[in-house]
Amino acid sequence: MNIQEIEKRINETKELTSSEIHLLWKKSLEDSNQAKDQLKFYYMKSLLRIKPLYAHIEDHVFYTTLEQSVTKALERGLKFRVEDYKAYMNLASQTYFKYFLQPKTDSLHVPSPLYQAFLRLEGIFAKVPLLQQQNEQKQIELLSKGLEYPIFSTRLLYYSYLKWKQNQLRQVDIDLTVSLLPAPQRVEWEIFYEKSLEEVEKTILTELK
Secondary structure (H helix, E strand, C coil), rough: CHHHHHHHHHHCCCCCCCCHHHHHHHHCCCCHHHHHHHHHHHHHHHHHHHHHHCCCCCCCHHHHHHHHHHHHHHHHHHCCCCCCHHHHHHHHHHHHHHHHHHCCCCCCCCCCCHHHHHHHHHHHHCCCCHHHCCCCCHHHHHHHHHHHHHHHHHHHHHHHHHHCCCCCCCCCHHHHHHHCCCCCCCCCHHHHHHHHHHHHHHHHHHHCC
């Protein structure tokens, strides 16, 4: 699809109500390509508001990156069955957009709270060896219950942690995780940092029985 076709599709895309978006998201989870396409252009139109900030970029680059970013965010959101898709799509699309435009570099900036969260997971895996014997999905479920943490946030953190361990973490992974995890002052983060390893271990071992 060329730039003119993309612009035309965006201009023809109507505003959607919350119930319409919910229905399209549900159909997309059922693998409806038509619903995915409608959502893609809806969120591209929504993200179009940032265009004045990138006036120095050629239209071809802007619209190509716009489509690439929303497509990637949508693919991941559906893959991980995100529940709060409205907040997710806005944040993830913008994060991918910035990432795709940035020059690629090997240097990474891992914020202190995220680094502490990685070390926290490290401690949990060391404390509960049985956890590593489970498959990835089961590990995420057990960590979510043990930490009393939302399943999507746990999954996001878990995969970033694995990439960190394997030295494969990218800046976009960091930015997405930091953007989409609850703020540190929220109850979820307080539970995450304050719940003792013994309590987490007890919950996980109970779930494994």
